[in-house]
Amino acid sequence: MKRKAFDRRRFLLGGLGLGGALALGGCGRLASSRTGQTALQAGDDATKFVQRLLLTPQTLAHEFPASAISASFYANGSTDPDDDAYKALAANGFADYRLKIGGLVATPFEISLDQLRALPARTQITRHDCVEGWSAIGQWTGVPLRALLERAGLKPQARYVVCRCFDTMDSDDPDSAPPHYYESIDLVDAYHPQTLLAYAMNGAPLGVPHGAPLRLRVERQLGYKMAKYLKAIEVVDSFANIDGGKGGYWEDNGYDWYAGI
Amino acid sequence: MRDAALSRTRVVFRHPLTIRVAHWINVVAMTVLLLSGLQIFNAHPELDLGSTSSFGAHPILAIGATGDPRDRGYVQAFGRRLYTTGVLGLSRVDGQPTERAFPAWITLPAEQDLATGRRWHFLFAWIFVANGLVYLAIGLLSGRLRRRLIPTGAELRGIGVSLREHLTLRFPKGEEATRYNVIQKLAYLIVVLALLPLQILAGLAMSPGFDAVAPWLPEAFGGRQSARSVHFVIAMLLVLFVFVHLAMVLLTGPINQMRGMITGWFAIRTQKEA
Numbered sequence: 001m002k003r004k005a006f007d008r009r010r011f012l013l014g015g016l017g018l019g020g021a022l023a024l025g026g027c028g029r030l031a032s033s034r035t036g037q038t039a040l041q042a043g044d045d046a047t048k049f050v051q052r053l054l055l056t057p058q059t060l061a062h063e064f065p066a067s068a069i070s071a072s073f074y075a076n077g078s079t080d081p082d083d084d085a086y087k088a089l090a091a092n093g094f095a096d097y098r099l100k101i102g103g104l105v106a107t108p109f110e111i112s113l114d115q116l117r118a119l120p121a122r123t124q125i126t127r128h129d130c131v132e133g134w135s136a137i138g139q140w141t142g143v144p145l146r147a148l149l150e151r152a153g154l155k156p157q158a159r160y161v162v163c164r165c166f167d168t169m170d171s172d173d174p175d176s177a178p179p180h181y182y183e184s185i186d187l188v189d190a191y192h193p194q195t196l197l198a199y200a201m202n203g204a205p206l207g208v209p210h211g212a213p214l215r216l217r218v219e220r221q222l223g224y225k226m227a228k229y230l231k232a233i234e235v236v237d238s239f240a241n242i243d244g245g246k247g248g249y250w251e252d253n254g255y256d257w258y259a260g261i
Numbered sequence: 262m263r264d265a266a267l268s269r270t271r272v273v274f275r276h277p278l279t280i281r282v283a284h285w286i287n288v289v290a291m292t293v294l295l296l297s298g299l300q301i302f303n304a305h306p307e308l309d310l311g312s313t314s315s316f317g318a319h320p321i322l323a324i325g326a327t328g329d330p331r332d333r334g335y336v337q338a339f340g341r342r343l344y345t346t347g348v349l350g351l352s353r354v355d356g357q358p359t360e361r362a363f364p365a366w367i368t369l370p371a372e373q374d375l376a377t378g379r380r381w382h383f384l385f386a387w388i389f390v391a392n393g394l395v396y397l398a399i400g401l402l403s404g405r406l407r408r409r410l411i412p413t414g415a416e417l418r419g420i421g422v423s424l425r426e427h428l429t430l431r432f433p434k435g436e437e438a439t440r441y442n443v444i445q446k447l448a449y450l451i452v453v454l455a456l457l458p459l460q461i462l463a464g465l466a467m468s469p470g471f472d473a474v475a476p477w478l479p480e481a482f483g484g485r486q487s488a489r490s491v492h493f494v495i496a497m498l499l500v501l502f503v504f505v506h507l508a509m510v511l512l513t514g515p516i517n518q519m520r521g522m523i524t525g526w527f528a529i530r531t532q533k534e535a
Contacts, residue, residue, distance in 0.1 A: 043380060043384030043386070044380065047383055051471065051474075055473055055474055060473065061469065062473070074316055127469075129469045131304070132375065133304055133305035133467075134314035135312060135314055135485050135486055137313055219473070221470065254377060255376045259469075260469060260470025261470060
C-alpha cells in the first residue's frame, strides 16, 4: 500500500513536471501563431481601453521641480543618424532645417526652427520612462503639436499623426533599404497640452543624441513613442500602409502601439 | 503515535469549486507573470531607489557580466558582489556563453524578447486581477474569508505551539487538518491582502499612463524606480511563499492535498468509535 502510494506520487509529480515543461516550450510556439497573437493583443487592448476611460484629454503627466532634473540623461536608440541629408543640416546648425506638415490637412506648410521658436512655447519637467524599465527626468521646451495642427487645419478623415524621422534602423531583411524610424499617435494624444515638438532640453538647444533639432514629447506614454530627429509630420486616416503597418518602427517589431504601460 | 488499528480514514469536503478553479487559474497566471517578469527585468537588469535610474552608479541590485571578454556572471546587491557564472549574469544561449541576467530556461519567451514578454505579462496581469477580484468577492460575500483565514485570539496566543509543530514537521492529521492553523492563516492573509494588492499597485506605478491618473501612486513607493524594486522584491517573496507552500503539500500527503484542491475531497484520520 505504502509502496503503491509512493509510485503514484512519483508518477503524479513526474507528470506535473513534464506537463510544465511542455507548457513552457509550447508558450513560445503559441505566441507566434495567429491565434496566440490575437490573444496576446487582447491584453494591450484592455489596457488602452481602461487607461482611456481613466485619462481625460486634459489629464497631465506629473511635472517635477527643477531640483529633480537628472544629472545625466541616457540617450537610447539612434544617437547620431547616419543620413546624408541630416548630416548636411547638422553641419550648418540646422539653419536650413524645415519641418514639413502635410497629409490630410487643409493647408500643408513648412516651418523653420527660428519660426518654431517664435511661436508660444511650453516648458515642462517630466519623467521619461523607457520600455526597458529605466527612467530619467528632463526639462523640455517646445511648441504644442496642437498649435501646428490647428494652423494646418485637419480634414474630417484625419485620425492619426505620423512622425517621419531622419534616423534609419536595423531591418530583418538585409536586401531592402534600412527603414527610417517613424511613430504615430492618435488625435487624443496629438491635442494633449503636454504633447510638444521639443527644440530645447534642460534650457539648451536639443543635442544630437537626444534628437536634434526636434523631437516629439508624449508624456503619458513610453519613450519609444517620442520620436527623435523629426523630418515631417503627416496626418493620416490609417497607418496600415506605412512600412510594417503597425504604426511605428518598434510596433513593427512587436511592441504595443499604445505605450501607456 | 496513534495506533493505526484505532484510527480510520474519513473523507470530508474541503474546497468548494469556486476556490479550486480560482486556485488553478492563479497557478497558471502567477507562473506566466513570474517568467515574463524575469524577461522584462532582463531588459534593464538593475534596481534603483527614487524616481530615476542610476545606470550602474549606485543600484541596490544589479545582475551582469564582467571581464574582457565578459566571461563572469555576477549578482551585486548593496555593493557586495557574488559570482554566479552559468546561471545569473552569464549563461549559455544556443551553446554560447551570453550576457543576460536571468537564463533562457526561466524566462518567457526563452530568447531575449522584451516585446513578447510584455505582452504575456500584461495579458496575464488582467487574468490574475479578474481572478483575484472574483476570489475576494466570493470570500467576502460568503463570509468564508473571515471564517477560514482570520485567526481567533486563542489561535494567536497558541502561535508558539503551531510554530513548534511546523519546525518539527509534525502536522495534524485528524479533524484539525480540515482547518487552517494560525501560521497558515497569517501566511495566506499576508499574501492575499498585503503582498498581492501591493504587487498590483507597484506594477501600476510603473505605467506612465496610470501615473498621470494617480501621480501619488509612484510617490507613495518613493518614485517609479523604487516601485520597480518593490515589484521585484515582492515577486521574490511570492516565489518563497510558493516554495514553502509546495514543501508543506509534499510533507502533509501530496496525493491527499492534490485531491483536495482538484476534487474538493480531503481524507482525514479519525479515532475509531468504541
